[in-house]
Amino acid sequence: MGRVVIDISLSLDGFVAGPNATLDEPLGEGGMRLHEWIIGLDAWRERHGLEGGERSVDNRIMEESLARTGAVLMGRKMWSGGSGPWEDDANAGGWWGDEPPFRVPVFVLTHHPRAGEVKADTPVEFVTEGIEAALARARAAAGEWDVLIAGGANVAQQALAAGLVDEVQVHIAPVLLGDGVRLFDAAGSSPPQLELERAIESPSVTHIRYRVARP
Amino acid sequence: MGRVVIDISLSLDGFVAGPNATLDEPLGEGGMRLHEWIIGLDAWRERHGLEGGERSVDNRIMEESLARTGAVLMGRKMWSGGSGPWEDDANAGGWWGDEPPFRVPVFVLTHHPRAGEVKADTPVEFVTEGIEAALARARAAAGEWDVLIAGGANVAQQALAAGLVDEVQVHIAPVLLGDGVRLFDAAGSSPPQLELERAIESPSVTHIRYRVARP
Numbered sequence: 001m002g003r004v005v006i007d008i009s010l011s012l013d014g015f016v017a018g019p020n021a022t023l024d025e026p027l028g029e030g031g032m033r034l035h036e037w038i039i040g041l042d043a044w045r046e047r048h049g050l051e052g053g054e055r056s057v058d059n060r061i062m063e064e065s066l067a068r069t070g071a072v073l074m075g076r077k078m079w080s081g082g083s084g085p086w087e088d089d090a091n092a093g094g095w096w097g098d099e100p101p102f103r104v105p106v107f108v109l110t111h112h113p114r115a116g117e118v119k120a121d122t123p124v125e126f127v128t129e130g131i132e133a134a135l136a137r138a139r140a141a142a143g144e145w146d147v148l149i150a151g152g153a154n155v156a157q158q159a160l161a162a163g164l165v166d167e168v169q170v171h172i173a174p175v176l177l178g179d180g181v182r183l184f185d186a187a188g189s190s191p192p193q194l195e196l197e198r199a200i201e202s203p204s205v206t207h208i209r210y211r212v213a214r215p
Numbered sequence: 216m217g218r219v220v221i222d223i224s225l226s227l228d229g230f231v232a233g234p235n236a237t238l239d240e241p242l243g244e245g246g247m248r249l250h251e252w253i254i255g256l257d258a259w260r261e262r263h264g265l266e267g268g269e270r271s272v273d274n275r276i277m278e279e280s281l282a283r284t285g286a287v288l289m290g291r292k293m294w295s296g297g298s299g300p301w302e303d304d305a306n307a308g309g310w311w312g313d314e315p316p317f318r319v320p321v322f323v324l325t326h327h328p329r330a331g332e333v334k335a336d337t338p339v340e341f342v343t344e345g346i347e348a349a350l351a352r353a354r355a356a357a358g359e360w361d362v363l364i365a366g367g368a369n370v371a372q373q374a375l376a377a378g379l380v381d382e383v384q385v386h387i388a389p390v391l392l393g394d395g396v397r398l399f400d401a402a403g404s405s406p407p408q409l410e411l412e413r414a415i416e417s418p419s420v421t422h423i424r425y426r427v428a429r430p
Binding site: 012013014168170172174175176177178182183184190191192194195196198199200201203204205206208210 | 227228229383385387389390391392393397398399405406407409410411413414415416418419420421423425
């Protein structure tokens with residue numbers, strides 16, 4: 001079986017998004033600064049239909065992550081920024097238009113039922129039965145590959161609290177946001193044990209990977 | 216002139232101490248886990264009158280920090296764990312007994328006046344005029360060497376907010392505490408800009424150093 005991996009960019013002060021997210025600024029004020037390291041990469045550009053780009057150590061980290069990933073799990077907020085019934089969600093189609101960059105099955109955790117669909121190379125399913133069911137379906141779809149939990153923070157926290165995460169990879173951007181959405185806001189009083197696997201330096205971000213001890 | 220450096224260990228979830236600190240557990244529940252990387256080091260042991268110890272990359276980081284440091288600034292809580300008038304503080308002499316490991320001038324930021332003293336190789340002064348005055352005195356004492364802000368979080372936050380910090384070095388322990396005292400809790404809405412200087416991997420901790428842009 002593959003592993004369940006939280007893979008996320010955050011600021012040095014622990015935020016995965018800035019405050020006051022809107023449709024125009026889905027990552028909140030300053031939140032895009034956490035992702036500046038990724039925008040110019042060859043692997044990222046290829047996934048977004050663009051040519052050229054950096055083939056740096058950061059690119060290698062991203063290629064490795066893409067190559068290992070067999071399914072993606074994300075929260076409703078990461079999919080569309082919305083909440084409540086889908087028919088009232090102005091961005092129900094998601095941030096990525098008709099050609100999402102994932103090219104593996106995507107599972108969106110939501111309280112609101114919705115039929116699955118296929119967008120170009122990316123099948124999307126909407127799961128209302130909670131984090132355990134969503135991860136079970138994502139694991140089945142991923143097979144021998146990994147399930148990547150891409151965000152938001154709430155879904156990552158739910159998966160960690162449920163003892164369902166094997167690995168956490170953080171990309172720490174050299175940024176202080178001062179406010180926003182914390183990756184680790186609600187870990188509570190008995191968070192899991194970690195084991196440091198590796199830290200990789202680049203000029204623009206620090207990649208650190210941890211093993212999570214299963215309870 | 217030397218630089219003003221925040222140099223501090225923290226958990227992956229951003230805490231520099233666990234919750235519920237006491238005289239018996241000054242770093243709060245689980246807080247000692249943030250410092251496990253340092254206890255076995257040759258440089259740490261030498262400063263505490265012990266022989267032998269690891270000469271690892273972590274030791275080199277600590278030696279480098281010691282060699283650069285000309286004065287140490289810390290908060291009252293880091294000095295004694297207490298608050299209020301010194302005569303009511305059961306630990307007024309500090310955690311380190313008669314031979315503190317610093318061997319450079321130490322400045323303790325406090326609301327309560329107290330005469331300075333010299334403990335073995337470590338002169339200690341108590342500063343009541345606020346963070347700017349404390350840093351000015353520490354810089355004068357440090358001369359060409361650095362002022363190390365060792366903690367706690369509150370003093371580090373005050374110095375950052377006042378635009379008086381040149382460098383932040385964090386040692387990220389592979390630990391989730393779930394609760395406690397955050398290093399970056401009150402950075403507010405206009406935190407300073409950072410520049411990533413280096414990240415150094417070891418088997419037990421990740422050392423990352425940032426330059427802070429002066430306003």
